[in-house]
Amino acid sequence: MVHTPVHASWTNQIEIFFSIVQRKVVTPNDFTDLTQVRDRLQAFEDRYNATAQPFQWKFTTSDLDDLLARLNRHTPADR
Template identity: 85%
Template sequence: MNQEPYASAKRVFWIVDNGSSHRGRKAVDRLADRFPNAVMVHTPVHASWLNQIEIFFSIVQRKVVSPNDFTDLDQVRDRLRRFEDRHNATAQPFQWEFTTADLDDLLARLDRHTLADRQEEFPTALAA
């Protein structure tokens, strides 16, 4: 954050999960106090796009970082940059196929499942 282009950027978004070290208002304030142009963005707890990020990082782990045969950090940086260049040149947009109708269907099935579970657990309470 003290180096360019971050130091002079109007805003730098820090995307973080909901781990205990950066959860809540204190974490947001701590980052903003240290770097006024930093904006902490928490990922949703459950999100399909987060799964896509995890898939991407698993690809980086398999294709770039493993085997861990680097002699210095410059080699790690160079290999990551070469992978980034190749990936950016060949990447295709995700074709999302999950529609709002699919979501409605899923929620209805979950509701039916939850109701059936409650009826099995408390048959007399729900019958009244």
């Protein structure tokens, strides 16, 4: 069993990273063997580590509150 905190923002970061890998490395390619996959992943990792920067979140919690309030005003009450 692995204990993870209730608010595990690091899991979100991992999911984002794997989403990037999926889109930029895995999906657009047709590999013929595992060596190609390994080499492509290694090249991506080297390039990514050299250029990676923290994500700059622009959507704040107050933006979310505003959005949910607007959606709530337009949602029928009997749903």
